[in-house]
Amino acid sequence: MKSRISIIFMIAAGLVLGTVPSAWSQNQRIKLATTTSTEQSGLLAWMLPVFEKQSGYKVDVIAVGTGASLKIAENGDCDIVLVHARSLEDAFMAAGYGSERRDVMYNDFIVLGPENDPAGIRNAGSAIEAFSRIAGKKAVFVSRGDNSGTHVKEKEVWQAAKIIPAGSWYKEAGQGMAQVILMAGQMGSYTLADRATWLAVKKQSPDLAILFEKDPVLLNPYGIITVSPEKWPSVNVAGAKALMDFFTGPTGKGLIESYKIGGEQCFFLSI
Amino acid sequence: MAHAFGLLFSGDPETWGIIGRSLIFSGLATFFSLIPGIPLGIFMAWKGSKPRRALATFIHAISALPTVVIGLFIYSLISRSGPLGGAGFLYAPAGVVIGQFFLATPLVASVTYAGVSRLDTRFKETLVTLGASPWLEFCATMREAKTTMLTSAVLSFGRVIGEVGVSTMLGGNIRGFTRTMTTAIALDAAKGEFEQALSLGLVLLIISVVINTAANRLADHA
Numbered sequence: 001m002k003s004r005i006s007i008i009f010m011i012a013a014g015l016v017l018g019t020v021p022s023a024w025s026q027n028q029r030i031k032l033a034t035t036t037s038t039e040q041s042g043l044l045a046w047m048l049p050v051f052e053k054q055s056g057y058k059v060d061v062i063a064v065g066t067g068a069s070l071k072i073a074e075n076g077d078c079d080i081v082l083v084h085a086r087s088l089e090d091a092f093m094a095a096g097y098g099s100e101r102r103d104v105m106y107n108d109f110i111v112l113g114p115e116n117d118p119a120g121i122r123n124a125g126s127a128i129e130a131f132s133r134i135a136g137k138k139a140v141f142v143s144r145g146d147n148s149g150t151h152v153k154e155k156e157v158w159q160a161a162k163i164i165p166a167g168s169w170y171k172e173a174g175q176g177m178a179q180v181i182l183m184a185g186q187m188g189s190y191t192l193a194d195r196a197t198w199l200a201v202k203k204q205s206p207d208l209a210i211l212f213e214k215d216p217v218l219l220n221p222y223g224i225i226t227v228s229p230e231k232w233p234s235v236n237v238a239g240a241k242a243l244m245d246f247f248t249g250p251t252g253k254g255l256i257e258s259y260k261i262g263g264e265q266c267f268f269l270s271i
Numbered sequence: 272m273a274h275a276f277g278l279l280f281s282g283d284p285e286t287w288g289i290i291g292r293s294l295i296f297s298g299l300a301t302f303f304s305l306i307p308g309i310p311l312g313i314f315m316a317w318k319g320s321k322p323r324r325a326l327a328t329f330i331h332a333i334s335a336l337p338t339v340v341i342g343l344f345i346y347s348l349i350s351r352s353g354p355l356g357g358a359g360f361l362y363a364p365a366g367v368v369i370g371q372f373f374l375a376t377p378l379v380a381s382v383t384y385a386g387v388s389r390l391d392t393r394f395k396e397t398l399v400t401l402g403a404s405p406w407l408e409f410c411a412t413m414r415e416a417k418t419t420m421l422t423s424a425v426l427s428f429g430r431v432i433g434e435v436g437v438s439t440m441l442g443g444n445i446r447g448f449t450r451t452m453t454t455a456i457a458l459d460a461a462k463g464e465f466e467q468a469l470s471l472g473l474v475l476l477i478i479s480v481v482i483n484t485a486a487n488r489l490a491d492h493a
Contacts (some may be wrong), residue, residue: 031362040462062362062443067444076351077361179461232351234359 016083030239031060033070033079035149036176038082038222039063041196041266047255054216057239063176063269065148073097073225076232080240082247084149084194084222096224102248103270105256106221110151110198111212113139113182113190113203127215128161135161140189145172151222154192157217181205194220196266221270224248227234290474293451297432300371304427308376309420312383313412317395327384334377334427338436345370351438362443367451370437375427382426386419387412418490425486429479458486 001087038044039061048059062072066083070092073081082104083089086096109132111121119139120237135158136143143165144151158165171189178196182190185205198210224247226240246252256267300456315327333341339401349360349369359367394415398408413420431437435453442449452471459468 058448060362060443060445060448062445074352076356081288176461179465182463201463234351234357 008167019042027239027240028133029058029060029129029203030080030243031062031245032080032082032238033062033064033068033072033076033078034046035066035069035084036178037084037150037194037197039152040176040178041194041200042261043045043256043259043267044195047247047252050251050255051243054251055242057242059243065144065146065176066152067147070097074228076227076234078227079236080224080226080243082222082224084220085152086223088138088149088152089223089225090105092225097228097231099228099230100244101223101225104222104224104247105265105267105269106185107267108213108221109150109192109218109220110195110210111190112184112193112198112208113211114188114207115209117211119190124212127157127217128210131157131161132163132214133167135163138167140169140171141165142174142184142187142191143170144177144180144192145174146176150177150192152219153220157192159210161215173214180223181208194263199261199264199266201263209216222267283322288447288470289314289450289452289455291433292364292449293453293493294478296367296438296451297371297428300368300431301305301375301424301428302361304375304379305420305424308379308423308427309383309413310409311380312423313375313416314410315380315384316387317412327381330377330380330384334381337439338374338434341374342370342437345373345464346436349441361441362445362449364449366441367438367449370441371431371434374434374437378430379423382423383416386416386422411428421486421490425482428482432478433475446452459474476490 034044035181040063044061048061052058062069062078066074066085066088069081069083071079073092074095074097079099089098089101094175111127113119113121119134119137121130121133124133133139143154159221171183171187173183175183177193178201179194180191181198181201182205183189185208188207190211195213202208224244226237226244227235229235229237247256253269256269257265259266292303302358311330315323315324315330345366348360349355349358349366351357351359351361358365360369390412395408395412398411403411433453435457438444438449438451439457442451442454444454445448450458452475456468456471456475459471
């Protein structure tokens with residue numbers, strides 16, 4: 001019996017050691033820390049296989065929020081980040097953690113809510129007005145609450161509206177974008193979402209609708225930043241550069257423009 | 272539900288990759304955890320001296336720690352900014368295995384400790400009277416407590432294959448690399464793809480049943 005078990009473990013160990021050597025060496029792998037929106041919308045699954053085939057690199061995607069992505073980069077645990085919160089990105093660059101930053105694409109944020117729109121934001125003149133009405137009615141609002149790019153934008157709008165969101169109507173979920181949309185659908189509440197993730201999960205949230213959109217304040221630009229090898233000599237400089245060139249080069253741009261969910265384009269090229 | 276089964280048996284390579292990775296990571300972590308865990312458990316059980324009892328209390332306490340706490344400790348060690356950062360274990364299979372190892376080891380030690388403590392005290396006395404060396408004593412105890420060791424292995428495998436905190440934090444849930452059943456379930460559920468999540472949940476259930484049945488069989492024969 002003992003020998004049988006040890007044989008099973010030997011086989012398992014052999015499998016791991018035999019198949020993984022390429023996986024354990026770091027230089028053909030690129031660690032990309034990014035926001036949940038790029039992964040959950042399906043964009044990365046659309047783009048990365050093309051890059052991997054072209055370049056021979058393997059991209060490991062760690063999908064967290066923008067805040068967490070930049071933190072991972074600060075700790076030297078990834079090679080490159082694809083994020084959307086300009087204020088945090090600028091702080092990251094200023095602190096010397098990034099070696100280069102480029103604009104990649106943008107999409108926009110939308111305010112989702114229950115079809116019957118209890119706070120009446122459908123005809124609001126601006127995002128600030130829409131948020132003010134939600135707060136005024138104390139209509140339930142689900143916030144990402146995770147320092148993600150979406151959360152940062154949401155806080156900017158509250159601030160511009162001179163509202164400190166607090167109270168039982170304001171729920172901080174601390175979860176990814178898709179999850180928060182689903183929660184909002186279940187709770188019949190409002191939330192701020194990026195359009196791409198909304199398109200990707202909309203069929204699971206039939207009770208929600210876009211109630212407010214198209215305010216320039218709600219533009220959502222994405223930037224790509226390579227991690228500075230001066231801070232972290234361990235980063236895959238060549239790989240990160242190749243991925244950055246791909247995202248901002250003709251092939252990447254073509255893929256971004258042609259990515260559609262249910263016939264709708266999700267991301268638009270930065271001008 | 273039918274769709275969940277369909278996904279499973281359609282032989283989707285990604286799903287099977289996830290299942291295989293779960294089994295390998297958790298199998299390795301469990302295997303490595305037995306190496307220090309069992310001697311530690313036996314050591315704690317041998318004499319009831321005060322420091323040993325303190326050690327036992329400590330080990331019991333860690334074996335009840337939430338997985339995210341263990342994950343956090345290991346994270347701070349193997350992050351590039353931590354003392355062991357140079358190895359690049361974070362967001363790689365090694366990270367998951369290390370984390371699960373630290374999750375399993377205290378559990379193995381606790382269970383071994385409990386089992387060996389239940390052995391007849393005359394067993395140990397006889398060994399000592401016969402002049403057995405500590406090494407021989409150790410081996411004899413191992414042989415006597417076979418079922419316990421097996422139980423500890425099964426329990427810790429069950430704990431690590433079903434945990435999500437360490438795997439997410441240290442593995443990063445990277446598709447095709449560190450994505451395991453539990454992290455895939457968490458992700459699928461987050462995306463609202465409950466059928467996919469459910470199919471993996473079923474696999475976990477099946478694995479758990481198979482392992483427990485096998486363990487019971489082996490224990491009966493041991």
